Amino acid sequence: MSGDRFVMISGCSGGGKSTLIEELARRGHAVVREPGRRIIADVRAGKSGALPWDDPAGFAVCAVAMAVADYEKARGLTFFDRGVVDAVVALEATTDESGAALVARYRYDKLFLAPPWPDIYETDHDRRHSLEKALSDYGRVEAAYRAASYDAVMLPRDSVAARADFTLANLT
Numbered sequence: 001m002s003g004d005r006f007v008m009i010s011g012c013s014g015g016g017k018s019t020l021i022e023e024l025a026r027r028g029h030a031v032v033r034e035p036g037r038r039i040i041a042d043v044r045a046g047k048s049g050a051l052p053w054d055d056p057a058g059f060a061v062c063a064v065a066m067a068v069a070d071y072e073k074a075r076g077l078t079f080f081d082r083g084v085v086d087a088v089v090a091l092e093a094t095t096d097e098s099g100a101a102l103v104a105r106y107r108y109d110k111l112f113l114a115p116p117w118p119d120i121y122e123t124d125h126d127r128r129h130s131l132e133k134a135l136s137d138y139g140r141v142e143a144a145y146r147a148a149s150y151d152a153v154m155l156p157r158d159s160v161a162a163r164a165d166f167t168l169a170n171l172t
Contacts, residue, residue, distance in 0.1 A: 007112070008112065016155070017114045019160050035082060059090070085141070
């Protein structure tokens with residue numbers, strides 16, 4: 001897989017990750033959109049899966065499977081909106097299963113973390129949890145990346161364009 005470079009955009013729910021991913025896609029970069037939102041869309045379209053508010057453990061299992069499949073299909077420079085580590089955090093929070101082997105196997109080359117940003121946090125039809133829940137989840141995700149020996153680059157709270165410029169300038 002020479003030439004592959006996998007860049008993770010993770011962090012707090014509602015912190016602007018998906019908006020950043022869309023900007024990177026608009027600029028012509030390969031992106032992988034957030035598994036959670038895709039799973040919810042699949043369930044609503046009548047496909048298999050689980051909704052996080054109805055079956056958190058089932059949702060986490062689906063997220064792990066999708067994140068692994070996304071990783072295995074990706075080629076070249078690819079930006080991920082959440083991934084294996086994030087899905088494993090959800091799996092371990094809702095089941096007795098360990099995802100340590102998956103976290104060790106599916107490594108990303110660079111990690112950018114979107115910090116909590118209460119000023120832009122909004123709930124919607126798919127993001128029903130409170131800011132307090134988002135902050136709690138963020139703490140677990142940040143700790144999981146740290147435990148897996150990732151060095152996070154914190155994204156600035158700035159415009160979408162400035163965040164994309166920052167991300168591209170800090171790939172090394």
